[in-house]
Amino acid sequence: MTKYLWNPPAPLSLPVRGQAARLPVNRLFFVGRNYHAHAVEMGKPVDKSAERPFYFTKSPQTLVESGATVAYPSETTNFHHEMELVLVIGQAGFRVPQERAHELVYGYACGLDMTRRDLQLAARDKGRPWDLGKDVEQSSVVSEVIAMPGVVLEQGALALAVNGQPRQQSDLSKLIWNIRELIADLSLFYHLQPGDLIFTGTPEGVGAVVPGDRISGHIDGVGEISLTVGPAA
Template sequence: MRDLVIPAPALPTVPTSTGGRFPVRRVFCVSRNYAAHAREMGHDPDREPPFFFTKPADAVVVDDADTPYPTMTDRLEHEVELVVAIGTGGSDLAVDDALGHVWGYAVGLDLTRRDLQAEAKRLGRPWDTAKGFDASAPIGALTPAAGVDPTTGTIELRVNGDLRQSGDLADQIWSVAETIAELSRFVTLAPGDLLMTGTPEGVGVLDRGDVLDGTIAGVGSVRTRIV
């Protein structure tokens, strides 16, 4: 192997409830996977198949660290989501087999520069700068899959103690298994991949100093402060 011309970047990792660290390879996100949220964003959930976007692996914020308010936006918004961690890879997975490829689950936040996203939509441009910016994916500790039912459970987000988002995993348009199988048709999933599975209704604006507490029953929590 040839010598590296610059130091190798540090490998992003997410803590686990078992005490180890989960290395992050890629971060995929599915959009508008709860009917009420799709409607609040002006879309018809009965007519749209799932579609995906990505965040950089090093966009994760872990261990309850603070999250810096991003540049180039006046409208940072929160989206609380179930995060799926892939433990064994594959392509063109069957729905019935998909959950067998999951290492664990966590609670995450898909932070969004909503003003940049709206402009990108208007111009027909990609969402990269709206979704894939630095520190755009705070994630809590992963719980091993054996202890989690990803088909049901209350999902909530509180900001400064006030309830902002509340729903149930059962409200997902596409189940976790269906979402994994669909994504595996487009890319070959690999160990270390994360999948953020969409958010319930109630997304809203964040300000510097806001403290976010996300929870999913049976999964865990995530906490961060916008600074």
């Protein structure tokens, strides 16, 4: 039996609707600028004919379940919400062609990519990594997973509100790179594994939240998500 100097972190997992067993989480991948209107509001329009998807990652330890209260993070004055569809990988795959991408799908969830926007933009403008803006403690919020093995979602309304006031509204049909394209492209770089989560991008309407704000969101056919922003740590 292996001995450790201190206890290793507990396994990370998410609830699955209708099941007692939980889904073990492996890696967290995020797709940047995957809705045209959001790319424009970020000042970086996307030309799909000349570009391909780009990604960043977060530590799995940033994972938080829907319904939680998270502390307003340190070293920021511009903490943003980003509502997203989360794709859950259920089968291993590498260099997967688009026509077989559905084989890797286990299901979906709602997600929030909470972001220190001021730090992200400062890093972006200097050509530096986004880690301090994106890889933020308690910033990857995910709802319960709904199992849909082999199903590729192509449409579904997505919305987010803060304190009951609408902020983000769009549809999955507006993704620049769709589910099949994302799986095929990401699998060129990584051996995708069961439990990998892919946050597929956020639509326009991102904005700042402050301590005391209550975030709620939903995606048709997938579920709902909520988060309360607590006092600064």
